[in-house]
Amino acid sequence: MTAAIEIHGADKRFGTVHALKSVDLTVEAGDFFALLGPNGAGKTTLINLLAGLSVPDAGTLKVMGFDVVRDYQKARRNLGVVPQELVFDPFFTVRETLEIQSGYFGLKNNDDWIDDILDNLQLADKAHANMRTLSGGMKRRVLIAQALVHRPPVIVLDEPTAGVDVELRQSLWKFIQRLNREGHTILLTTHYLEEAEALCRRVAILKQGQIVAHDTTQNLLRSRDLSRLEDVFVAIMQDGGLEAES
Amino acid sequence: MRGFLTLFFKEVLRFWKVSLQTVLAPLISTLLYLLVFSHVMADHADVYPGVSYAAFLIPGLAMMSMLQNAFANSSSSLVQSKVTGNLVFVLLTPLSHWEFYWAYVLASVVRGVLVGSVVLLTAWFFFAIPAREPLWIVVFALLATILSGSLGVLAGIWAEKFDQMAAWQNFIVLPLTFLSGAFYSIHSLPSFWNTLSRFNPFFYVIDGFRYGFLGSSDVSPWESLLIVGSACLALSWTTLALLRSGWRLRT
Numbered sequence: 001m002t003a004a005i006e007i008h009g010a011d012k013r014f015g016t017v018h019a020l021k022s023v024d025l026t027v028e029a030g031d032f033f034a035l036l037g038p039n040g041a042g043k044t045t046l047i048n049l050l051a052g053l054s055v056p057d058a059g060t061l062k063v064m065g066f067d068v069v070r071d072y073q074k075a076r077r078n079l080g081v082v083p084q085e086l087v088f089d090p091f092f093t094v095r096e097t098l099e100i101q102s103g104y105f106g107l108k109n110n111d112d113w114i115d116d117i118l119d120n121l122q123l124a125d126k127a128h129a130n131m132r133t134l135s136g137g138m139k140r141r142v143l144i145a146q147a148l149v150h151r152p153p154v155i156v157l158d159e160p161t162a163g164v165d166v167e168l169r170q171s172l173w174k175f176i177q178r179l180n181r182e183g184h185t186i187l188l189t190t191h192y193l194e195e196a197e198a199l200c201r202r203v204a205i206l207k208q209g210q211i212v213a214h215d216t217t218q219n220l221l222r223s224r225d226l227s228r229l230e231d232v233f234v235a236i237m238q239d240g241g242l243e244a245e246s
Numbered sequence: 247m248r249g250f251l252t253l254f255f256k257e258v259l260r261f262w263k264v265s266l267q268t269v270l271a272p273l274i275s276t277l278l279y280l281l282v283f284s285h286v287m288a289d290h291a292d293v294y295p296g297v298s299y300a301a302f303l304i305p306g307l308a309m310m311s312m313l314q315n316a317f318a319n320s321s322s323s324l325v326q327s328k329v330t331g332n333l334v335f336v337l338l339t340p341l342s343h344w345e346f347y348w349a350y351v352l353a354s355v356v357r358g359v360l361v362g363s364v365v366l367l368t369a370w371f372f373f374a375i376p377a378r379e380p381l382w383i384v385v386f387a388l389l390a391t392i393l394s395g396s397l398g399v400l401a402g403i404w405a406e407k408f409d410q411m412a413a414w415q416n417f418i419v420l421p422l423t424f425l426s427g428a429f430y431s432i433h434s435l436p437s438f439w440n441t442l443s444r445f446n447p448f449f450y451v452i453d454g455f456r457y458g459f460l461g462s463s464d465v466s467p468w469e470s471l472l473i474v475g476s477a478c479l480a481l482s483w484t485t486l487a488l489l490r491s492g493w494r495l496r497t
Contacts, residue, residue, distance in 0.1 A: 103252025
């Protein structure tokens with residue numbers, strides 16, 4: 001079975017900063033996967049390489065078996081990315097934004113799915129509101145909707161709940177879990193480790209551009225004889241130990 | 247194809263939603279130029295025999311507004327999207343560099359031609375100007391807006407801040423459009439400035455466009471077509487190559 005994400009030897013420098021150091025990572029199809037790490041560890045850089053927003057200096061990255069450089073069109077059709085920054089186009093309404101994003105992927109007659117996303121993200125009553133008029137939390141919901149509009153099999157959420165209220169978090173995770181049950185692969189980065197622990201079956205931890213742990217959530221907890229992922233994370237950050245990949 | 251059409255329509259919709267600023271404002275400023283220059287210069291400017299200064303000026307002004315607005319459309323859209331970060335929504339899609347380029351350029355063509363048409367239609371209310379060679383008018387209107395729209399895409403790729411874009415407008419586009427024979431025939435210039443004007447592709451655009459109206463021009467419309475066509479090809483090739491490489495768009 002083709003892995004949802006395959007990364008071999010991904011290396012990236014920005015000037016003198018070595019952001020990613022020959023990273024290898026595989027995320028199986030259908031997985032709910034957490035990519036954790038402190039600020040500046042390289043999580044967003046790795047996501048940007050997957051999404052084609054950055055170009056790797058070395059290594060290969062594949063989404064559903066498609067190389068993100070050589071087969072970029074197929075790779076991007078299979079990938080939905082929720083960016084970390086709260087960005088939006090101030091010229092359009094929520095519905096226009098989603099219809100436009102849908103069109104970029106060559107989709108027409110996508111209204112039923114757009115309605116479904118709007119309902120699940122509690123955006124239906126804001127469908128005709130201009131993006132400028134929305135609160136930060138609402139804009140975050142639209143970002144998530146934009147990533148889902150072309151029904152990508154692989155969904156990358158880069159800190160999707162930063163600055164989001166409890167109610168939306170709960171409805172968002174319910175919706176994302178539904179998508180995961182329906183077969184979508186989820187790659188999540190977050191600083192809320194309790195969320196990662198509750199949702200994700202597997203975890204990789206990045207530190208200074210390197211994967212320092214990669215295992216199932218349960219195995220990571222057992223290996224350190226700890227009960228919370230947050231404690232495992234802190235322990236790994238302190239000793240920097242390199243766990244064997246399984 | 248649908249992805250390209252979506253980006254194209256989105257770019258058209260973007261300027262249309264602020265048409266007060268993108269269509270009406272250029273119309274007013276161009277008509278003010280026309281009002282002032284057609285009265286002040288009428289007895290001083292040396293243009294073609296049997297051609298009134300207003301008839302000479304109107305095609306030049308219309309083309310100048312087309313060039314400036316075509317440039318402004320692609321360049322401002324790109325730099326705004328880069329500064330606010332929403333260009334990511336286009337970069338994450340499977341759109342090719344060809345689709346990206348032509349969507350921005352053709353939206354610029356639409357805005358440029360729309361502004362030029364509104365200027366010409368309004369001017370026709372006040373001044374009688376002929377349209378002797380309509381095909382040349384269409385050809386140069388399209389080539390000019392493609393050329394200027396491409397330049398806008400190039401500037402939009404390069405600029406990362408609004409002041410960098412302002413530098414393009416103030417130090418490149420404005421001098422090229424003003425010193426292009428929009429207000430005068432280059433035959434009335436001293437030989438140095440006459441020669442220098444011949445290195446400005448916008449001169450050929452305006453001269454060829456004017457030929458379409460008046461049937462006379464400073465250089466042959468075929469020579470203008472060759473030079474403007476070559477400039478379009480060179481600029482398109484350069485911009486497409488930069489887009490393909492991801493320069494300043496994909497780090």
